[in-house]
Amino acid sequence: AYTAEPFVPRDADLAALREAAAGCRGCPLHREATQTVFGSGDAAARVMLVGEQPGDQEDRQGRPFVGPAGKVLMRALDEAGIDPTETYVTNAVKHFKFGHLPGRGKRRIHKPPSLREMTACRPWLAAELHLIEPEVIVALGATAGKALLGPSFRVGKQRGMLLPCPPLDGHGPAPEAEPRECVVATIHPSAVLRADDREAACQGLVSDLRVVAEALG
Ligand code: URA
Numbered sequence: 001a002y003t004a005e006p007f008v009p010r011d012a013d014l015a016a017l018r019e020a021a022a023g024c025r026g027c028p029l030h031r032e033a034t035q036t037v038f039g040s041g042d043a044a045a046r047v048m049l050v051g052e053q054p055g056d057q058e059d060r061q062g063r064p065f066v067g068p069a070g071k072v073l074m075r076a077l078d079e080a081g082i083d084p085t086e087t088y089v090t091n092a093v094k095h096f097k098f099g100h101l102p103g104r105g106k107r108r109i110h111k112p113p114s115l116r117e118m119t120a121c122r123p124w125l126a127a128e129l130h131l132i133e134p135e136v137i138v139a140l141g142a143t144a145g146k147a148l149l150g151p152s153f154r155v156g157k158q159r160g161m162l163l164p165c166p167p168l169d170g171h172g173p174a175p176e177a178e179p180r181e182c183v184v185a186t187i188h189p190s191a192v193l194r195a196d197d198r199e200a201a202c203q204g205l206v207s208d209l210r211v212v213a214e215a216l217g
């Protein structure tokens with residue numbers, strides 16, 4: 001099975017983790033993408049935001065959420081009373097995925113990651129969660145929700161409420177007997193850009209992020 005596991009150093013700090021991720025070959029996505037897009041932001045953040053996978057701009061620039069979806073996200077955070085500079089931002093899958101059109105080769109069109117790719121890349125996410133130790137983790141959309149909480153996650157049913165903390169699969173302490181709740185799910189910011197009623201979709205995103213702000217106190 002595809003997995004990043006052998007590439008993830010044990011007891012590494014964030015800089016060493018990022019450096020190792022640059023050389024990950026845990027699944028075939030690294031072959032066509034420009035570079036690994038590792039998480040970035042405040043290492044002491046109380047909030048960690050998890051997206052789906054790098055988009056076109058992120059693939060070119062090497063940083064998460066620097067394109068149009070990132071703009072929506074930063075504005076929504078601000079409106080919810082969360083300082084974007086005090087967050088750590090990452091993705092469930094760390095390489096861009098090219099689409100393929102018959103006879104026309106690799107193309108820069110959006111294709112969501114498969115379950116295999118999400119599973120392969122999850123050790124990086126677990127290692128980031130262990131190092132950042134955020135108080136609240138925000139799942140941005142269905143892919144992030146599934147990567148954090150498993151394949152039965154449904155964003156439509158579970159958004160805007162506190163959900164159980166994700167398992168770290170050996171990349172941190174064993175789960176507590178009495179599981180805490182520290183995940184809040186919402187829609188992906190690019191869903192705001194695709195919505196017929198952008199304003200309503202944006203307000204939905206902001207209201208879910210207010211649940212995060214409240215949890216932080
Ligand atoms: N969409 C994502 O899920 N992540 C990014 O980093 C950019 C767009």
Ligand code: SF4
Pocket residue numbers: 003004021024025026027028029030036093094095117120121124
């Ligand atoms: Fe490794 Fe994840 Fe990139 Fe696959 S997508 S090569 S698992 S970093």
